[in-house]
Amino acid sequence: MRTILEAAERVFAANPAATMEQVAQAAGVARTTVHRRFATREALVEELTGWAARRFAEAVESARADSTPPLVALYQVTANVLRVKTNWWFAMSRTADGAHPEAVRVHAEVRDQCERLFHRAREAGVLRPDADLDWTRRVYYALIHEAAAEGAAGGGDAEALATRVVDTLLRGFGSPAAPVIA
């Protein structure tokens, strides 16, 4: 039942330790009905995780990151992922903890794709030649996470957020003329 999954997402996003009773209430059904569809609490979270992982994979894939110019790909991937992560906040947080095999696979693929994209970006001069691509990727993830939090709170559309993320990733906040610490 799609309704239950969406309700679970809302409830668990607010409180990861919420009970089945709270989920059922949010979905407008009886607790036993939730158990009829999802045998255990764990099964519910699993299906939620898988659902989000598939959406995540679609979001990244549809950006065609391997066949468009790096800067364009970076923007498209960012915007697409933000759209998913804004609506599936809790479920997306579950895709990263290594419990769900499909989620692990998706994350690994996305990570590979991200690394390939950053390599291309560096070769194309979009990223600095001395950029640490692992740290770059982690900062990129953190920026998306932060922007998604803002988006989930109702702070603007995915396009505007993506623009800001990419701009921040590439330029930072310092003045070009300012001295550099390292």
Added chain:
Amino acid sequence: MRTILEAAERVFAANPAATMEQVAQAAGVARTTVHRRFATREALVEELTGWAARRFAEAVESARADSTPPLVALYQVTANVLRVKTNWWFAMSRTADGAHPEAVRVHAEVRDQCERLFHRAREAGVLRPDADLDWTRRVYYALIHEAAAEGAAGGGDAEALATRVVDTLLRGFGSPAAPVIA
């Protein structure tokens, strides 16, 4: 008991839903002993939160962010906070959720100080004139969070991490010659 608090930090960092039994075991004492010092689980988490909040406040305060050049202050605050956050990962995550009055106060003060610092940095030309200081601060927090995760996993000292955080915040990863998206 300091031993119990440190054990609780370790256990809760690995699993926020851990039981008193697990905390006791990690501390090398019986569960009843934990209850003798901390009447309830909530009281334990509260004291842990307060402890971390005080350490956090000390870390920021000792950097003298109001009376040193912005770039120096930024570096010092970053390094000091990283030292605390690396060792009190769970407790620091609790200082932000608004449950602990003292933690709320500390966070508000730190936030004010951070904003003042960024204002000064912008006026001094360290930050760009058009930098959105709220977004800047949130990115700064996210970078510290990410660096602390690396530090907690044993990835280098606070000074090196701080250097990287500040460098990333100011410069980003893009080539100075590259086109800008926004």
Added chain:
DNA sequence: TACAGTTGCAACAAGCGTGTAGCGACTATT
């Protein structure tokens, strides 16, 4: 009308974590 499918509802069993209490052993102090 007869039927299958789904749901709400009440009730129940079981497990788990929490919090409390009593008892005995150990240690340091006087």
Added chain:
DNA sequence: AATAGTCGCTACACGCTTGTTGCAACTGTA
């Protein structure tokens, strides 16, 4: 030696959540 203090251990009560079951009511279909 006597005492106070701390700790481990066992046992228990309590509440909460989970998961299951049976039954009645409702809906759409044949």
